[in-house]
Amino acid sequence: MAEIVAIHAASHTPVMLNFPDAIAASEREEIFAGFRAMGAAIAAARPQALIVLSDDHVHNFFLNNLPALCIGAAPQYPTPVEHWLKAEKRILPGDAALGAYLLSRLMESDFDPALSMELTLDHGVLAPLELAGVARDIPLVPILINCVQPPLPTMRRCHAFGVALGRALRTYPALERVAILATGGISHDLATPRMGMVNEAFDREFLRLLEAGDAAGVVKYSTEHVHEAGNGAEEIRMWLAAMGAADGAHFHRHYYRAVPNWYTGIGIGEWKA
C-alpha cells in the first residue's frame, strides 16, 4: 500500500518564467529559494510518483468539451503547450498505471473524473516543477480541476474529491511512496479590469484557515470570498483538494508574499503529519 510521503502547495504563473525580472532581484531570489526548498523536500521524501493537482488553462480543453475534473493516465507528457512560454520543450514521464487506478477508485467513490491518455501540459504544471527543480525526475499523474471557465466545481466538491483521492492513493498496491503537489492561486486576476490586483488580506486569511486545520471554515471562506480575490484565485480549489487528501495532517505555511508585479499572491506550504 502506498504512503503519501509529501503534500505541498504552491502558486504558479507564467510570469515566473516569462517576465521574472518584473520584480526586484532580492524578491525574486526569495521566491525562487522557496520553490527550490519545496523541490528539495519533495526529492528528500523519495516519492515514486507525483500527483500534480493543477488546472488546464484552456489548452487541452476548450468550450466544446470541458471536464470539471480530469485525471491523466499517460506514460509521458509533452510540455509546454504554450508556444509563447519561455521554457525548454521536453517530455515529462507519467505514471499511466497509477492514473488509471485513481480513475477507477474515484469512480467507485462516486466521483466522475474524465480520462485523458494524452495531455500536453501547460505552465500550471511545468512552472512550479521547473522552479522546484523536479521537472524531469518523478513520474507524474496530472489531475486537472476546472478553475478557468464557469460553471466551476464547488469548493466543497473539490475538498471532498481530495479526501477521496487521498484514500484511493493509500490503497494503491504497486508503489510504496507517492507525493502530491497542488498548484495555483492564491489571489490574482487576469485579463479583466482588475488585472494586477492582489488581495493580500484574502490570501493571509485563507492561509490562516489552512493552518488552523479548519476544513469547513476553508471551504466556507473560499466559497464566500473568492470573487474578492480575482479569477485566478479560483485555483485555490487545488489547495482544498490537497487539504482533503492530507487527511488531517497539519498545514505549515512556508512562504507568502503579495507580488503585484507578477500579478499574483505567491504562497508555498506543506501538510505534515
Place this chain on the structure above:
Amino acid sequence: MSNWLQNMPTAEAYGLNKVLFELHHKPDDLAAYLGDKEAYLDRFALTGRARAAIRDNDVAALYLAGANPYLLRAHCIGIKIPEPVSVGALKALAGKN
C-alpha cells in the same frame, strides 16, 4: 462582484473564443492569421463586433464580448501586444461598467 463577466459564454463569445483557441493551438494557424487576418477570420462564424475586436487587437472589446480571460491573456502574449497596452486597455474599463 464576480470573477466572471459571463457565467456561461454566449454564442458570440463561443465563436470569438474559438478563434483565440485555434490561433494558438493549431500548428499553422498563427502564421496564417498574421499573414492575412481577414482571410483567416473568414473561416469562422463571428459577429461583426467580435471579428473587429480580434482584427483590431481591441483588448477591451474582446473582454467585453466575453473572451475567456485565459484565452485573452494568452492571445495578448502570443501575438506580442505590449503589456502596458493590453493591461492598460483593461484597466481603463474599471469603473465604466
